Amino acid sequence: MPLSKPTAPFASETGDPFLLTPGPLTTSRSVKAAMLHDWGSRDANFIAINKAVLAQLCEIANGGEDYVTVPVQGSGTFAVEAMLTSLVPPKGKVLVLVNGAYGLRAKRILDIAGRKTVVHQTAEDAPPDLKKVEAILKRTPSITHVFAVHCETTSGILNPVEEIGALAAQYGKGYLIDSMSAFGAVPLDARAVRADAITASSNKCIEGVPGLGFVICRRAALEASQGNATTLVLDLHDQWSNFEKTGQYRFTPPTHVIVALHQALQEFTTEGGVPGRGGRYRNNCRILLDGMAALGFKPLLAAELQAPIIVTFHMLDDPRFDFQRFYDGLKERGFVIYPGKLTVADSFRMGCIGRLGEREMHGALDAVRELLRVMGVSAPSTQAA
Numbered sequence: 253m254p255l256s257k258p259t260a261p262f263a264s265e266t267g268d269p270f271l272l273t274p275g276p277l278t279t280s281r282s283v284k285a286a287m288l289h290d291w292g293s294r295d296a297n298f299i300a301i302n303k304a305v306l307a308q309l310c311e312i313a314n315g316g317e318d319y320v321t322v323p324v325q326g327s328g329t330f331a332v333e334a335m336l337t338s339l340v341p342p343k344g345k346v347l348v349l350v351n352g353a354y355g356l357r358a359k360r361i362l363d364i365a366g367r368k369t370v371v372h373q374t375a376e377d378a379p380p381d382l383k384k385v386e387a388i389l390k391r392t393p394s395i396t397h398v399f400a401v402h403c404e405t406t407s408g409i410l411n412p413v414e415e416i417g418a419l420a421a422q423y424g425k426g427y428l429i430d431s432m433s434a435f436g437a438v439p440l441d442a443r444a445v446r447a448d449a450i451t452a453s454s455n456k457c458i459e460g461v462p463g464l465g466f467v468i469c470r471r472a473a474l475e476a477s478q479g480n481a482t483t484l485v486l487d488l489h490d491q492w493s494n495f496e497k498t499g500q501y502r503f504t505p506p507t508h509v510i511v512a513l514h515q516a517l518q519e520f521t522t523e524g525g526v527p528g529r530g531g532r533y534r535n536n537c538r539i540l541l542d543g544m545a546a547l548g549f550k551p552l553l554a555a556e557l558q559a560p561i562i563v564t565f566h567m568l569d570d571p572r573f574d575f576q577r578f579y580d581g582l583k584e585r586g587f588v589i590y591p592g593k594l595t596v597a598d599s600f601r602m603g604c605i606g607r608l609g610e611r612e613m614h615g616a617l618d619a620v621r622e623l624l625r626v627m628g629v630s631a632p633s634t635q636a637a
């Protein structure tokens with residue numbers, strides 16, 4: 253489709269602050285520009301664009317013919333809820349691996365839907381204990397599915413989704429993954445991890461605008477899910493059947509979001525797919541970690557647990573450090589960060605994802621350095637200099 257070409261990366265062409273957050277994120281001008289049209293939902297061009305988007309999302313997960321992408325209008329949580337309530341049958345029981353807010357949210361969704369759960373919870377800075385996971389699977393044959401969060405955005409921890417998948421497969425369980433904040437940047441092979449479903453959304457590492465979630469489903473699991481759903485709008489089987497029959501959404505699709513996602517996916521391909529996108533984010537993350545360390549900030553996570561998505565930093569242990577002033581000052585200088593949501597530590601988060609590169613990461617670090625100076629907080633590197 254003749255949409256506008258990608259522009260030079262990392263310019264704040266709109267004058268908006270850069271979003272160093274877990275999402276929504278900074279998008280390119282060309283992604284925003286793709287929305288300067290109105291599309292009928294039955295328009296043949298729109299239907300073709302939507303079809304291409306769904307196929308490419310499946311390809312990113314290396315789904316092949318065994319998998320199919322089912323989109324869900326709404327934010328990422330809509331897709332998580334659609335996945336859990338459509339693929340887990342009423343008599344199912346899910347082992348939910350929790351080490352942050354998104355694991356807890358999945359548990360809450362299952363509780364509301366009346367699905368039984370077993371929870372294995374670890375601290376926000378600790379991955380699941382695989383020995384304990386295996387012990388639970390061994391002693392609880394009634395478990396039908398395992399649910400895991402790929403990158404738990406609460407802390408930025410990377411959970412061992414491959415190892416969890418191997419255990420789920422060994423014990424004959426279905427496997428459901430919330431890869432919302434990692435999809436497109438951290439490799440995830442649906443067939444290799446033997447996932448029943450992987451869910452993500454338009455506005456995280458794919459760098460589209462918010463408004464569409466999607467679930468990449470193993471066809472066999474999706475076909476077996478008829479009648480499971482607890483709601484009409486979040487029924488993945490019904491949504492998928494309708495696409496098979498008509499190529500169309502059952503209810504009004506977010507047309508602008510989908511056309512912008514199509515543009516974002518073209519830019520994703522131009523950047524080199526998962527290795528390219530992930531490479532830029534890893535570089536962003538390294539610049540952030542090194543630069544913040546030089547200013548005296550300690551990350552929450554051990555290096556081997558840190559996903560290149562978002563970094564949690566401890567608050568500075570200095571009475572002159574005032575987080576609200578820090579937050580407001582950064583915003584004034586063009587960078588939005590995120591307060592922490594942790595129970596284990598007083599913290600804040602800075603993201604590495606979205607349309608950000610070296611220039612923006614260094615810009616954010618310059619702003620942090622200046623604010624520390626304004627607040628009279630002397631960082632270790634300044635003292636040493």
Ligand SMILES: *Cc1c(COP(=O)(O)O)cnc(C)c1O
Nearest residue numbers: 327328329354403405430432433
């Ligand atoms: C962002 C995110 C979600 C979805 O959040 P929404 O606000 O509904 O888009 C779900 N899981 C994880 C791990 C996330 O990072």
